[in-house]
Amino acid sequence: MFPSETCVDFKMKTIEVDGIKVRIQIWDTAGQERYQTITKQYYRRAQGIFLVYDISSERSYQHIMKWVSDVDEYAPEGVQKILIGNKADEEQKRQVGREQGQQLAKEYGMDFYETSACTNLNIKESFTRLTELVLQAHRKELEGLRTRASNELALAELEEEEGKPEGPANPSKTCWC
Ligand SMILES: Nc1nc2c(ncn2[C@@H]2O[C@H](COP(=O)(O)OP(=O)(O)OP(=O)(O)O)[C@@H](O)[C@H]2O)c(=O)[nH]1
Numbered sequence: 001m002f003p004s005e006t007c008v009d010f011k012m013k014t015i016e017v018d019g020i021k022v023r024i025q026i027w028d029t030a031g032q033e034r035y036q037t038i039t040k041q042y043y044r045r046a047q048g049i050f051l052v053y054d055i056s057s058e059r060s061y062q063h064i065m066k067w068v069s070d071v072d073e074y075a076p077e078g079v080q081k082i083l084i085g086n087k088a089d090e091e092q093k094r095q096v097g098r099e100q101g102q103q104l105a106k107e108y109g110m111d112f113y114e115t116s117a118c119t120n121l122n123i124k125e126s127f128t129r130l131t132e133l134v135l136q137a138h139r140k141e142l143e144g145l146r147t148r149a150s151n152e153l154a155l156a157e158l159e160e161e162e163g164k165p166e167g168p169a170n171p172s173k174t175c176w177c
Pocket residue numbers: 001002028029030031032086087088089090115116117118119
């Protein structure tokens with residue numbers, strides 16, 4: 001929910017993932033078309049995104065494809081995404097089956113949760129999972145950078161070694177007696 005004059009709501013929260021305390025910034029962007037120019041700018045710095053539809057609205061479910069293509073266009077490449085079917089407490093008004101949500105999530109390779117902001121169903125679980133995915137992606141990126149750096153270092157050492165004249169540079173090092 002947003003105050004009438006703004007289209008982005010911001011909150012900070014600390015959650016614990018694998019025993020590590022993680023401080024997360026939560027940006028809740030308005031869904032209305034008229035705010036899109038502004039809200040799209042917030043995708044650029046996102047590390048994790050929830051794509052949310054309302055289980056009591058088939059129309060909101062149909063809109064997910066458009067959100068996915070916007071995210072693909074404006075968010076960073078490695079951004080982590082989770083599909084959410086919210087208002088799970090509104091069972092009597094349900095228009096979107098749980099399997100439809102699961103199916104769509106599978107198509108896009110995302111995790112899926114049905115949640116309720118009213119009963120708190122899966123709220124903590126989905127935030128913890130998204131944070132976990134972001135941390136995992138971050139670790140992988142760091143490992144990749146480390147491997148690349150050590151490969152480049154090894155290559156540089158090899159090139160330096162090859163550039164040297166024949167014979168050991170430090171004879172004492174090759175002497176085992
Ligand atoms: N029953 C039920 N109502 C909910 C739930 N979550 C939100 N609502 C209600 O749905 C309405 C819209 O909620 P918002 O938080 O404004 O939804 P939003 O997605 O931010 O809407 P936009 O501003 O259009 O992006 C409000 O009346 C909320 O009280 C839920 O889990 N269950």
